Every structure is written in structure tokens, then in C-alpha cells.
Amino acid sequence: MTDAVNSAEHPVVPGFHPDPTICRAGDTYYLAHSSFEYSPGVPLWRSTDLTTWEQVGHALDGDENLRPGIAGPGGGVYAPTLRHHAGRFWMITTNVSGKVGQLVTSAPSIEGPWSPGIVIEGAVGIDPDLAWDDEGTCYMTFSSNMSSAPGIAQVRVDLETGTVLDEPRTVSRGTGLAYPEAPHVFRRGDWWYLLYAEGGTERGHTVGIARAKTPAGPFELHPRNPIFTRRSTTFPVQNAGHADLIERLDGSWAMVYLGVRPRGATPQFHVNGRETFLAGIDWVDDWPVVVPDRFTFTPAPTGFTDRFDGPLHPRWTSPGFAPAEIAESTPGGIRIAVEDDAPNGAPSMLATRTLDAHWRFSATTEASEAAAVRVRMDDRHWGEVRIDSGRARAELHIGGLTRTIDDDRTAASGARSLIIESRPATSGGPDDLVFAIADADGERELARLDGRYLSTEVAGGFVGRTVGLRAASTAALFTDVAYEPREAANENAEVHS
Numbered sequence: 001m002t003d004a005v006n007s008a009e010h011p012v013v014p015g016f017h018p019d020p021t022i023c024r025a026g027d028t029y030y031l032a033h034s035s036f037e038y039s040p041g042v043p044l045w046r047s048t049d050l051t052t053w054e055q056v057g058h059a060l061d062g063d064e065n066l067r068p069g070i071a072g073p074g075g076g077v078y079a080p081t082l083r084h085h086a087g088r089f090w091m092i093t094t095n096v097s098g099k100v101g102q103l104v105t106s107a108p109s110i111e112g113p114w115s116p117g118i119v120i121e122g123a124v125g126i127d128p129d130l131a132w133d134d135e136g137t138c139y140m141t142f143s144s145n146m147s148s149a150p151g152i153a154q155v156r157v158d159l160e161t162g163t164v165l166d167e168p169r170t171v172s173r174g175t176g177l178a179y180p181e182a183p184h185v186f187r188r189g190d191w192w193y194l195l196y197a198e199g200g201t202e203r204g205h206t207v208g209i210a211r212a213k214t215p216a217g218p219f220e221l222h223p224r225n226p227i228f229t230r231r232s233t234t235f236p237v238q239n240a241g242h243a244d245l246i247e248r249l250d251g252s253w254a255m256v257y258l259g260v261r262p263r264g265a266t267p268q269f270h271v272n273g274r275e276t277f278l279a280g281i282d283w284v285d286d287w288p289v290v291v292p293d294r295f296t297f298t299p300a301p302t303g304f305t306d307r308f309d310g311p312l313h314p315r316w317t318s319p320g321f322a323p324a325e326i327a328e329s330t331p332g333g334i335r336i337a338v339e340d341d342a343p344n345g346a347p348s349m350l351a352t353r354t355l356d357a358h359w360r361f362s363a364t365t366e367a368s369e370a371a372a373v374r375v376r377m378d379d380r381h382w383g384e385v386r387i388d389s390g391r392a393r394a395e396l397h398i399g400g401l402t403r404t405i406d407d408d409r410t411a412a413s414g415a416r417s418l419i420i421e422s423r424p425a426t427s428g429g430p431d432d433l434v435f436a437i438a439d440a441d442g443e444r445e446l447a448r449l450d451g452r453y454l455s456t457e458v459a460g461g462f463v464g465r466t467v468g469l470r471a472a473s474t475a476a477l478f479t480d481v482a483y484e485p486r487e488a489a490n491e492n493a494e495v496h497s
Contacts, residue, residue: 004418007278007295009236011259012051014302015111015353016189016464017043018201019079019127019182020256022161022246025089029246030110031256032059032082032091033278034461037344038208038317038351039068041077042091050246050278055314056110059091062322063105065117069320069342071097073378074461079127086132090159092140094126102119102128102142108471118162123155124429130159131192131215134435139215143181152183152196153214171217172210174198185215186251189287197241201274201462204231205241205347207257210428228279228290229303230259238262238275239270245281245288251434253281255290263357269455272354273376273464294411300379302355305482308334315353317466320346328471333479335399336371336471346373346381351468356394358431358486360421363437363478366492367411367439371420371476375433381459383449385418385435385470392416392448394435398458405447407437414440420467422486431453 013020019034033055039061045053059080060066066077080093091114092104098353101121107114120128125144144153151173156165170330174180177198181489184195194210195218206226210219230240243257258279262268280294306313308329320342327350328335337350352363354361354375365371365387372386383396383487392407417438422431431451436443454465469478 003297004296006293007051010258010299011275011278012046012278012297013053013295014272015275015355015468017273017276017353018258019242020258020276021073021080021082021184021244022256023082023084023089024246024249026068027083027249029073029274030082030084030089032080033276033455034079034093034457034462035060035077035219036099037071037073037076038348038463038466039066039317039322040317041066042080042093043314044082046110050248051295051422052300057106057112057314059114060093060117061104061114063097063114063117065103065119066095068322068325069344069346070345071095072415072464073392073463081129081184083130086314087301090130090429092128092130092392094128096126102140104130104162118159119160120157120164122196123153123157125153127182129184131187133215139185141171141185143179143183144170148397151180152194163457167450172196172219172221172262174208175221177204178205184244185395186245188247188283189214189286190347193245195245195289197243198226199229199231199241201241201258202239205229206231206241207241207243207290210287222287228255228257228292236261237270240277247291252285252333255279255281255288256294261357263427263430264425267457269430269452269453269457271430271465273456288402298431303482303484305480306334307332307480316365316468317351318346318349319379320344321348322352326350327442330477333477334469334481335392335475335477336469337475338471338473347379347470349374349376349468349470351376351466354422354465355466356422356485358422358424360419360484360486362419362482363469364415364417364419364479364480365476365478366417367414369476370472370474371418371478372470374422374470375420375454375465377456377459381454383420383433383435383447383448383454384438384470385420386419386436387416387469388472392446396447396449398453402448407444407446409441411439417443419443420459425451430450432454484492
């Protein structure tokens with residue numbers, strides 16, 4: 001049985017689920033996240049207690065404004081805002097690989113149907129937010145790329161037509177740290193608050209706040225900003241920032257924010273991307289005070305075995321295709337099609353996010369198939385184990401370097417399991433990645449990779465690892481696809497020189 005953990009150290013939504021945004025409708029809470037180049041876009045979650053979350057779908061699934069395979073690594077869907085207003089869910093985000101502007105859609109239910117997206121032009125930047133005053137006027141606040149309105153800007157918008165009603169204007173430049181971004185405007189009592197991030201989404205990340213008597217400002221900065229950060233500490237969760245606040249049904253408040261769990265030798269390495277954490281909020285003199293360790297909970301199981309005997313679970317995604325384009329459920333398994341690489345160079349890979357410090361992913365296929373299991377940061381940083389014409393091979397790509405390791409055995413028939421496993425590090429990395437194959441002769445390791453090479457610190461970008469299925473040269477059938485968390489042990493201590 002899993003022990004209880006504290007939400008200051010353990011994410012409530014683990015794995016590559018960054019830039020959390022939260023809203024409430026009745027007694028139920030809803031979350032949305034950035035998805036970058038992966039399709040479908042903007043994963044959506046539901047909870048009644050803020051700590052146990054169920055994925056219920058995506059806000060951008062088949063929308064013409066987000067065509068799969070166009071966005072390269074670091075592109076696609078940036079930070080969304082999810083709100084419930086006048087009986088309807090609203091989601092606004094930036095597709096940096098699409099038409100310039102902010103992309104908005106809405107739905108009567110979190111499950112949809114989500115309306116065709118509308119691009120709001122005339123407001124160039126990222127991280128858009130929506131807030132409504134008592135008269136129903138909608139204010140869009142965003143991190144501006146416009147020289148005429150630097151910093152955090154705001155403009156009134158008509159969401160039905162997707163038009164701006166005036167010129168964007170600066171409402172805050174923060175305290176002077178890098179990248180004022182991730183704004184959220186909300187009301188509590190007589191005050192309107194502007195929550196925002198500064199310092200960049202790396203180790204200097206912070207949460208700041210300002211307040212005003214109207215949603216349009218002028219905003220007064222909190223005299224003790226930032227109100228939350230982990231910078232320059234040894235706390236096991238770093239990069240904390242990009243937050244959103246929610247009033248609970250009982251009148252108390254909570255905050256979701258992103259963080260990473262770096263491991264290994266300095267500068268330490270994070271591999272599962274930016275994850276979603278939870279904190280409590282107290283109010284003192286009408287200013288929020290963050291209580292990071294307020295919530296204790298028992299994490300939901302992260303492991304699964306998928307036999308694909310129903311609709312495709314929303315955990316499955318793809319960096320280059322809509323999952324339905326490349327994956328077809330069949331009796332007892334799933335068939336992955338072979339497609340030419342997507343315009344962004346991504347393969348026809350059906351992927352799921354890695355969620356744990358250590359894990360094992362396996363899939364069974366016949367030796368006669370042309371099949372692969374891959375772990376991916378992007379298409380220059382990945383490793384896979386595959387079989388083709390009965391021959392097994394491991395292939396590792398680190399930037400422009402490639403290494404292949406061939407198995408010395410050939411099997412024309414019989415079932416084989418393709419395995420990638422994250423194990424405790426044997427060097428200064430966050431883990432070791434082991435690429436293995438199992439057949440009637442047992443399990444054997446083909447290759448091992450220092451996990452540092454598949455980390456954000458090496459690959460760059462904003463995503464975390466995904467692992468999944470790929471057809472090597474012809475369509476491939478997989479059965480008994482399983483992801484298992486593994487107990488972490490013997491982690492290397494942080495090393496400083």
C-alpha cells in the first residue's frame with residue numbers, strides 16, 4: 001500500500017503536466033495543462049478533493065487550429081487558462097506554431113464538445129488569462145511580446161467574435177526579474193488580484209502578486225514579493241512557479257503550481273518534465289500567504305496494463321500524429337501503423353508520459369513483427385529497443401550522435417517483450433535507462449544509457465520524457481502493454497565542487 005505523502009514534495013499530477021490552471025464548478029475542480037508539440041492538445045482533469053485527479057480528455061482534439069505534427073520541440077501549445085463562467089467552460093491558450101494570437105474555445109461540459117477554436121488577433125504574446133467583471137466584460141491578460149505594451153499586458157475582448165475591443169496596455173512589469181509571465185486575474189472580496197510568475201521557468205522561478213480595486217488596475221505589487229519560490233534552496237522540488245489560485249467550496253483557498261524533481265550530481269537533472277504541485281493559501285491583510293505543506297494525500301497508482309479493449313485512454317498521445325491516425329485497437333492488442341515522419345520530424349509513435357523516478361515499460365509482440373519501444377525527450381534525444389526480421393537492436397540518439405547495439409540472436413517466430421526500464425543511477429545521473437528484450441530464453445540487456453542524456457538539462461525545451469510504441473518498418477501489433485513504477489533506492493547524493 002502506498003504511504004501518504006505531502007504535496008510540497010510529491011506532485012498531485014506527476015509527469016510532464018506543466019503550467020497548471022484550475023477552476024471550480026460546484027463541488028468539482030478542473031485542471032488543464034500545456035501540451036506543446038503533443039496531440040491531442042491541453043489535457044483536462046477532474047477532482048473533488050484537489051489531490052486525486054482523473055484525466056477526462058483534451059480541450060484541443062481535432063481542432064483545425066492545432067494540426068498534429070506541425071509544431072517542433074518547444075513549439076505548439078503553451079500555457080492555457082481554464083475557467084468556468086456563466087455555465088460554460090472556457091479555455092484559452094497560445095499555439096506558438098499556429099496563427100499569431102490567442103486561441104480560445106469553450107464547452108458546456110469538461111468532456112465537451114469543445115467549440116471550434118477562434119484565434120484572437122491583435123494581442124501578441126503567451127500565457128493568456130480570462131476574467132470577467134460584474135457587467136460581463138471579459139479581460140484578457142497575457143505575457144506580451146509587443147513593444148507597445150511590454151511586460152504583462154491586458155485588453156478587453158469579445159470571445160464570441162474573437163476580437164479585441166481596445167489596444168493592449170501594460171498592467172505590470174513585475175519586480176524586475178526576468179520573464180514576467182503566467183498572469184491570472186481573479187477576485188476576492190473587494191480586491192482584484194494579479195498573480196504572475198517571474199525569473200524564468202528554471203531554478204530562478206518565483207510566484208508574485210499584485211492587487212487593485214478593478215480588474216483593469218492600477219495594480220499595487222505586494223511589498224514582499226515573491227510570495228513563493230524554491231530558488232537557492234536544497235528543497236527536493238525546484239523551479240516552483242507558474243501558479244493559479246482557487247477558492248474551495250468551504251471558503252478556504254489553494255494554489256496549484258509547477259515544479260520539477262531534479263536528481264543526480266550538480267547541476268542535477270530532471271527528466272519527467274514540469275509537474276503539478278498543490279499548496280494551501282491563508283490570507284493576511286488581504287494578501288495571500290502560501291502554505292506549501294498543507295495537503296497530505298495517498299497518491300493514486302501510476303502503473304497500468306493496457307489491453308486496448310475499449311476507447312483509447314486519454315493518457316495516450318503522439319508527438320507527430322493524432323493517435324487515431326496511427327493506432328487501431330484489435331482483439332487483444334493495438335496495431336501501430338507506419339507513416340512517413342510528420343512535418344516536424346516526429347515518428348508515428350503512440351506515447352505516454354513517464355510519471356515516476358524509476359519505472360519499467362514493456363510491450364509484447366511477435367518476433368516476425370517490425371516493432372519498437374521508444375523513450376523520447378525530442379527527436380534528437382531518444383533511445384529505443386526494436387525487432388525487425390527476427391533481429392533485435394537497441395538504438396540511442398544523443399544530439400547528432402547515434403549508437404546501435406545488435407543482439408547476437410535471431411528468432412523468426414515466438415513472442416518477444418520489448419523493455420525499457422529506468423533504474424537507480426550508477427553514475428552522477430538521475431537514473432540509468434536499460435534497453436532489454438525478453439523471450440523464451442529469458443530477459444537480456446542490450447544497452448544502458450546514463451539518464452542525463454535524456455534530461456531537460458541536456459536536451460533543452462519544456463517537456464519531459466514520454467515512452468511508447470512505434471512500428472519499425474511495417475505495421476506492428478503489440479499486446480500486454482504495461483507501465484510499472486519501480487521502487488527508488490540508492491539515489492546519488494547531490495555533488496558540489
